[in-house]
Amino acid sequence: DAGITQSPRHKVTETGTPVTLRCHQTENHRYMYWYRQDPGHGLRLIHYSYGVKDTDKGEVSDGYSVSRSKTEDFLLTLESATSSQTSVYFCAISETTGVGAEKLFFGSGTQLSVL
Amino acid sequence: GDSVTQMEGPVTLSEEAFLTINCTYTATGYPSLFWYVQYPGEGLQLLLKATKADDKGSNKGFEATYRKETTSFHLEKGSVQVSDSAVYFCALYSQGGSEKLVFGKGTKLTVNP
Numbered sequence: 001d002a003g004i005t006q007s008p009r010h011k012v013t014e015t016g017t018p019v020t021l022r023c024h025q026t027e028n029h030r031y032m033y034w035y036r037q038d039p040g041h042g043l044r045l046i047h048y049s050y051g052v053k054d055t056d057k058g059e060v061s062d063g064y065s066v067s068r069s070k071t072e073d074f075l076l077t078l079e080s081a082t083s084s085q086t087s088v089y090f091c092a093i094s095e096t097t098g099v100g101a102e103k104l105f106f107g108s109g110t111q112l113s114v115l
Numbered sequence: 116g117d118s119v120t121q122m123e124g125p126v127t128l129s130e131e132a133f134l135t136i137n138c139t140y141t142a143t144g145y146p147s148l149f150w151y152v153q154y155p156g157e158g159l160q161l162l163l164k165a166t167k168a169d170d171k172g173s174n175k176g177f178e179a180t181y182r183k184e185t186t187s188f189h190l191e192k193g194s195v196q197v198s199d200s201a202v203y204f205c206a207l208y209s210q211g212g213s214e215k216l217v218f219g220k221g222t223k224l225t226v227n228p
Contacts, residue, residue, distance in 0.1 A: 040220060041220060042204060042218045042219055042220035042221045043159070043204065043218040044218075045215060048215075058215075090158055090159070092158075092159075103161060104159070104161070104216060105158075106158025106159045106160065107158050108156070108157055108158050109157075109158055
């Protein structure tokens with residue numbers, strides 16, 4: 001299994017509080033991604049990173065920010081959590097983009113509940 | 116833009132039944148097509164792929180053929196097992212298009228003994 005660790009695995013928080021989810025990899029892969037998974041929507045890309053300090057927005061980036069200060073860590077921050085951000089969040093990594101980028105390795109997910 | 120449409124679930128089958136999960140796509144550029152599987156409580160993992168028209172991807176008894184003329188990539192298995200119970204995602208990667216992996220909404224499969 002690819003070395004991807006997401007923390008925490010579960011979190012319950014209140015509306016308006018800041019939340020940070022962490023993704024840590026031991027594979028030294030360049031590309032890292034944050035997805036959210038919701039019933040009826042499948043997986044949607046929030047943000048991704050193509051290197052240290054290089055990040056870009058996905059299709060559902062509003063309300064989220066990310067940071068990548070080291071190759072192995074990719075942080076997802078909800079500055080002020082809302083109930084619509086209740087979801088399962090998955091981190092994924094890939095070694096390359098272009099051909100081969102389809103080989104994403106996923107973490108086990110973080111279940112976030114915003115009350 | 117790039118998009119994937121999967122058949123709505125959930126799908127419930129008896130063990131040893133034949134499985135088909137339909138997937139169609141719209142893509143710019145030159146798409147490669149994939150099926151990912153998510154077992155309960157886990158992240159997604161790549162099940163099979165096809166990178167050009169008429170290619171057949173296969174793994175663990177599952178097959179899918181890349182049909183450019185019908186823009187389809189349907190997943191099939193001749194005899195499902197209880198252990199195949201999972202959520203299945205069709206996905207595409209379009210070289211020269213969005214150049215991101217785009218997922219369908221997923222189809223939940225439950226296989227009963």
